[in-house]
Structures are given as structure tokens and as C-alpha cells.
């Protein structure tokens with residue numbers, strides 16, 4: 001056991017896999033010499049050499065497209081998009097090839113690759129550095145989308161992602177890259193993909209969140225407790241596939257469902273989850289599903305970002321609405 | 326200049342050497358001593374402001390900032406050449422050109438202080454906001470160039486990208502489109518040797534970035550970007566070239582980012598002190614200073630006095646920017662669409678209801694948890 005931040009834990013996962021699997025290569029903008037702008041790949045080039053861990057030219061389509069070729073030809077690339085806001089030049093590769101090659105070739109070609117990508121707001125960043133576009137990616141058939149909320153989960157989920165034969169988008173909540181320290185097992189361990197986790201049991205309302213929002217929900221739960229409301233918190237951990245069973249079982253107990261996410265509200269994760277609940281637990285509901293999500297707007301620059309971001313108070317407000325419905 | 330000649334792909338044009346001596350009389354730009362002195366002061370103003378911003382950032386008074394330090398001559402020379410007809414489509418290290426176009430320093434501050442209002446240039450037209458997604462803005466420049474020609478308007482488009490940006494597909498598409506359309510666009514590569522930590526050596530296997538123009542049938546010059554006179558000459562010729570409908574052109578401006586990539590970057594992780602010191606000797610302001618001093622137009626006392634005066638002016642503008650209004654909630658929603666959708670209006674009302682609830686309940690909530 002070792003106390004780690006999420007940055008340390010992801011670095012450790014990469015280290016563990018690089019050391020045991022020669023097929024793995026790690027590349028992207030500034031991941032080599034510098035070890036990534038967030039230092040997630042720090043020390044890996046020194047340890048594994050520039051043939052396995054390297055700086056690529058500045059081109060996201062290039063990074064993702066070449067990874068497809070590598071993966072088809074026997075390697076297992078783990079590439080980095082420097083920020084979620086800069087993956088867009090690679091969308092063509094992601095949608096047209098990464099997620100289609102296996103189906104297109106009727107299983108002949110697999111694309112075992114991982115795209116790591118920091119996402120999310122709350123860090124007072126310039127434009128394009130704060131968005132949370134998980135719904136966009138969850139909507140791409142053929143892609144699995146994973147989001148950890150703790151250092152321990154980050155390591156175990158990334159190891160599973162690297163070991164998976166499907167392409168995976170691994171979204172890293174940069175706001176809590178260093179905010180949470182936790183004991184993390186050394187060596188290899190894997191957590192199942194597609195399984196949510198009940199972070200806190202409760203009786204009055206089920207609140208589903210992921211990434212940096214889990215912590216905000218936990219804070220809100222403390223406030224709610226003082227007001228006599230018991231929240232059950234589910235950390236989704238996987239956007240796609242989504243863990244229907246864990247959500248539905250919880251709602252059958254609490255009779256209320258609320259989601260918290262950073263991305264724009266329309267067509268977002270909240271909509272997907274409420275549909276699942278309506279399909280599988282309709283008769284258990286005491287109130288309509290509620291979502292706390294971003295507005296259908298661009299994330300404002302830092303001075304306006306507080307309007308947009310989810311906060312324990314915003315969550316508490318919605319909790320009060322739903323329990324008093 | 327900008328002749329169809331393969332020499333332009335690899336040879337770097339210098340007019341003023343690093344000791345402040347003219348080494349290529351035939352390429353002296355057309356500028357009077359008075360205007361040159363004025364241009365120097367503008368560079369000095371931009372540099373002083375740039376260095377001040379870095380210090381404000383260290384004091385926690387402004388957010389992440391990408392310094393221009395060492396690259397001022399590149400966009401500064403364009404600032405001298407641009408007219409009201411011309412467009413400026415910047416990346417994010419073109420403070421000098423933006424100020425020359427009429428963007429106020431206060432607006433420039435506001436942007437990096439986290440206000441979109443800093444991109445609504447009240448007194449400047451034909452300047453696009455700072456563009457962060459690398460190389461994406463170059464295509465807008467090509468489109469504007471087409472629109473100018475289509476509408477039979479005078480003017481050329483000045484646009485910028487970094488050395489790293491030449492690896493993006495958008496760079497190649499923009500050059501290709503502009504080439505096919507013969508659009509009046511002056512593309513400048515701020516070839517400052519690094520893309521964050523990644524050296525230009527890792528961006529391309531070719532020996533120069535200028536040579537990329539060949540593939541798109543575009544005329545090019547490789548220019549010492551730390552030589553204000555060479556840059557000025559290049560821009561004067563580039564505009565001529567565009568206006569004679571030979572445009573677009575590419576300028577590979579060889580320079581050096583003396584500062585950090587942004588205030589969150591630590592260059593000592595990827596480059597040496599020796600390298601930084603060597604480039605410091607080629608600094609664009611130092612060179613022009615030596616030249617003007619030798620001509621008797623400038624001296625150390627004037628320099629000192631001017632910098633002190635500029636600092637005072639800049640600090641005053643910054644202090645004013647710091648009193649800028651709180652960010653109105655309405656502004657989050659107001660500009661997303663020309664016609665606001667009902668759904669967005671509903672979200673805004675919902676947020677209003679929350680704010681009301683918050684005001685009524687805040688005092689009863691123990692915020693020690695959050």
C-alpha cells in the first residue's frame with residue numbers, strides 16, 4: 001500500500017503495464033520528455049525509453065489514427081489527448097475507425113487502445129480547458145467510456161482498460177488529479193469495467209454521479225444529513241456501458257433518482273439514467289427524475305464559471321426539491 | 326522577396342544582426358527614423374506589459390498566461406504594416422499586433438482575468454479573438470481572405486500559428502485552400518523552437534518549416550523573427566505580393582520563446598540554461614535598441630525612464646481592470662444564440678430559483694463541509 005494522488009495512481013498503472021507487456025506504447029503531446037502537462041507520465045520515458053514512451057507531433061487526429069494502425073498490427077497503444085477540449089480533431093478517427101474496425105472487419109481486426117484524457121472544470125482555466133463532454137463520447141457506438149473518481153479506482157480501472165481488447169476512452173477528472181490522496185495497492189490489480197459503485201448507502205434519494213462530481217455529492221450528503229435527508233450515492237465509474245442494475249436496485253429502495261454531471265444538461269447522462277429508471281423502476285418512483293447538470297452553454301471563463309459548475313449547494317437544493325415533491 | 330526560388334525554403338533572412346549592425350542594406354524596410362523609434366517604444370510597451378502580467382500572475386491576480394517574451398518583433402512588425410482594411414486572426418502570442426489593431430490593454434487583461442468581455446474589442450475591428458485550439462484559426466483566415474476578394478474589398482489577412490501547429494491537419498488545409506483560392510492571406514509561423522516541451526525537431530522530419538509552402542504552391546520567406554527590420558520588410562513585401570494577387574504567402578519567423586510556455590510551465594524540465602542564454606543575445610528588443618542607440622536615437626537613460634513610465638501606465642490599467650464588474654449571471658446565457666431557445670431560458674429561470682433559495686437558506690447551512 002502506498003498513499004497516492006490520482007496522478008500517481010495513473011502513472012503507477014501505466015508503469016505496471018509497461019513493465020509487464022512489451023506491446024504497450026505510450027505517446028501524445030508532451031508525454032515523453034516532460035512527462036505530460038499534468039505529470040501523469042512522469043519518469044516513464046526515462047524508465048522505458050523513447051521507443052515506448054514518446055512525444056508525438058502536435059496533431060490529435062495523427063495520434064489517434066496512428067494508434068489504430070498500431071493496435072491492428074499487434075501493439076497496445078495508450079495515447080493521451082492533452083485536454084478534452086482538444087480531442088475534436090481526432091473525432092473523425094474515433095468515430096470512423098477506432099470504434100468501427102472490429103465490426104467492419106467482422107471481428108478480424110481488434111483495436112485494443114486506450115485514449116487517456118483529462119476533462120472537467122473548476123480549475124480556473126482558459127477556454128477549451130474545462131469541458132465535460134462525456135455524453136458526446138457515450139453516444140459513439142463501439143466505444144467504452146470510463147471515468148474514475150478516486151486514485152484507487154483510477155489505477156484498477158486503467159489497468160482493466162489497457163488489458164481490454166476494446167477501444168476505451170479513459171476520462172480523467174483533472175480537478176481532483178491531486179485533491180484526493182488514498183492508499184493504493186502496489187502492483188497489478190484490475191477493477192471490472194462497466195460496474196458502478198455504491199459509495200454511500202442511504203434511504204431517501206439515489207444520487208448518481210461520476211468523476212469530480214462524486215466528491216461534490218458527498219459534501220452535499222453531509223449537508224442533507226443535517227437536514228434529515230439520507231442520500232444514497234452511486235459512482236458510475238463507467239459512462240458506457242452503464243450499470244443499469246446498480247442504479248435500478250438503488251432506486252427500488254429510495255424511490256427517487258437524481259443525477260449530477262458537469263456536461264450540458266440536454267441529451268446528457270441525466271437523461272439516459274432517468275430513461276433507464278423509467279424503464280425498469282417506474283412503479284417505484286415517488287417523484288420525477290431530477291438532474292443537476294451544466295447549462296446548455298459553453299463553460300464560462302473563470303469569473304463566470306461558478307454560475308455553471310455544480311456545487312454542494314446546487315445539489316442540496318435539488319435534493320430538497322425531490323424529497324419534498 | 327517571396328520569389329519562386331528554392332533558396333527561400335532554407336535560407337533565413339536577416340537585416341539587423343545581433344549586435345545591432347545592418348548586414349543586408351538591400352532589404353532595409355521602408356520606415357522613417359521617427360516611425361522606427363515609435364515602433365520600438367511599442368515593442369517595449371508590449372514587453373513591459375507582458376512581463377508585468379507574469380508578475381501579476383505570480384501574485385494570483387490573473388489566471389494562466391502565455392508569455393510573448395522574446396517574440397515581440399514578429400507580431401509587432403505586422404502591427405506597423407496593418408491598415409484598417411486588414412484582418413488579424415491571432416493565435417495566442419500576438420499581443421503587439423492586437424494592440425496595434427486597437428485592442429486595448431485592459432481588454433487583453435480582462436481575457437486572461439477570466440472574462441469573455443476581453444474578447445469583445447470595443448475599439449478594434451477586424452480582429453478575431455484569441456484562438457486556443459491550435460491551428461484551427463488558420464482556416465478562418467483563408468475564408469476571410471476569400472470573402473475580401475469576393476466582396477472586392479481591399480485588405481489582407483494576417484494570421485498566426487506556432488511551429489507545433491504546423492503538425493495539425495488544419496495548418497495544411499488552410500494553406501491548401503488559400504493557395505487554391507489565391508486568397509490574400511499572410512500566414513506567419515511563430516517558429517519559437519518549442520511546442521510546450523516538444524522541440525521543433527520532433528514535429529517534422531523536414532529541415533525547415535518554410536519548405537512546407539512548396540507543396541501548396543505558396544510563396545514563402547524564412548525570416549529571422551528576432552530581427553524587427555527583417556520582419557517588417559517581409560510584411561511589407563508580403564502585402565505587396567498578396568495585393569498583386571499572388572497571395573497567399575507564408576512567413577517562417579524563426580524566433581525563441583524566452584519565457585515559459587504558460588505561467589504553469591517550467592522550461593527547465595526540457596531545455597538548458599545555455600540555450601536560453603544564447604537566445605537572449607539574439608533578443609529582438611536588444612538588437613533594435615543597439616541599432617537605435619548607435620544612431621543616436623535612443624540611450625539607456627531614455628530606456629530606463631520609458632520603462633518606468635510604461636510600468637506605471639500598465640499598473641494603472643491593470644488596477645482598473647481589477648475593478649471590473651462582477652460577472653453577470655445573464656451573460657452566461659445571453660450570447661449562446663442570437664435567438665435564445667426556450668429550453669435555455671428555462672434553465673436560466675431554474676438557476677434563478679436556486680439563487681433565490683440559496684439567499685434564503687445559506688445562513689442555515691453549515692458550509693464547513695464544502
Ligand SMILES: Cc1ncc(C[n+]2csc(CCOP(=O)(O)OP(=O)(O)O)c2C)c(N)n1
Nearest residue numbers: 029086457458459487488489490519520521
Ligand atoms: C488542438 C490543440 N491541441 C492541444 C492543445 C494544447 N496546447 C496548447 S499550446 C500547445 C503547444 C503549441 O505549440 P506551438 O504551436 O509551437 O505554439 P507556441 O505555444 O510555441 O506559441 C499545445 C499542445 C491546444 N491548445 N489545441
Ligand SMILES: [Mg+2]
Nearest residue numbers: 487488519520
Ligand atoms: Mg512553438
